[in-house]
Amino acid sequence: MKNLPTIKKLPRKFYKRPVLKVAKDLLGKIIVKHEGRKIFAGRIVEVEAYDGRIDEASHSFKGKTKRNEVMFREGGYFYVYFTYGVHHCCNVVTGEEGHGAAVLIRAIEPIEGIQTMAMRRFGKRKIDEKQFINLTNGPGKICQAFSFDRTHSGLDLTGSKVYIIDMPSLKKSQIGISKRIGISKSTELPWRFFIKNSKYLSR
DNA sequence: ATCAAGATTACCT
DNA sequence: GGTAATCTTGATA
Numbered sequence: 001m002k003n004l005p006t007i008k009k010l011p012r013k014f015y016k017r018p019v020l021k022v023a024k025d026l027l028g029k030i031i032v033k034h035e036g037r038k039i040f041a042g043r044i045v046e047v048e049a050y051d052g053r054i055d056e057a058s059h060s061f062k063g064k065t066k067r068n069e070v071m072f073r074e075g076g077y078f079y080v081y082f083t084y085g086v087h088h089c090c091n092v093v094t095g096e097e098g099h100g101a102a103v104l105i106r107a108i109e110p111i112e113g114i115q116t117m118a119m120r121r122f123g124k125r126k127i128d129e130k131q132f133i134n135l136t137n138g139p140g141k142i143c144q145a146f147s148f149d150r151t152h153s154g155l156d157l158t159g160s161k162v163y164i165i166d167m168p169s170l171k172k173s174q175i176g177i178s179k180r181i182g183i184s185k186s187t188e189l190p191w192r193f194f195i196k197n198s199k200y201l202s203r
Numbered sequence: 204a205t206c207a208a209g210a211t212t213a214c215c216t
Numbered sequence: 217g218g219t220a221a222t223c224t225t226g227a228t229a
Contacts, residue, residue, distance in 0.1 A: 084211050181211095
């Protein structure tokens with residue numbers, strides 16, 4: 001057997017790099033969640049970088065607290081928080097221990113587990129293909145579809161419950177860059193990255 | 204103890 | 217385009 005693509009989890013080394021590099025490199029990769037024998041998976045199409053050392057919009061900007069403790073670990077942990085009394089958002093911790101940097105996953109192209117995602121998002125299993133783009137095109141929607149909540153915060157992404165599968169790197173020309181969405185501080189930083197032609201973006 | 208803000212979304216006009 | 221929903225967190229007293 002040769003020339004078959006190898007399915008490989010991203011290793012610790014991938015995550016322990018600077019947050020802006022990890023953010024761009026996460027585009028096109030596949031995030032996977034196992035729930036018993038059910039599997040959920042999707043292609044990451046939009047992310048934002050947060051770096052607590054220089055970025056006032058980051059939860060970690062003012063130092064370690066009970067809520068953001070996971071952000072200060074070494075790269076490769078899953079940071080999930082609850083906001084607006086309604087939604088969860090999920091992040092990938094990057095860099096070395098103590099950095100307080102993470103990548104917010106903002107939009108995904110659903111691949112596996114779509115019927116269950118539809119159930120969680122819209123209360124029914126059968127949805128029109130047209131609605132696929134509304135399943136996971138926002139950070140809160142992703143967490144609803146995948147059932148990510150604070151109990152998943154601190155999971156090791158090199159483990160077997162939630163992880164990310166390596167995929168070929170994208171060309172630079174396929175990646176779009178913009179300011180981040182929904183923040184009120186450090187708004188000028190161009191730290192949102194997305195796959196240019198994707199139909200599954202949050203906006 | 205109290206309070207304001209929040210890395211959002213859905214639904215309204 | 218505007219805003220209600222809903223509750224945790226972190227800051228201040």
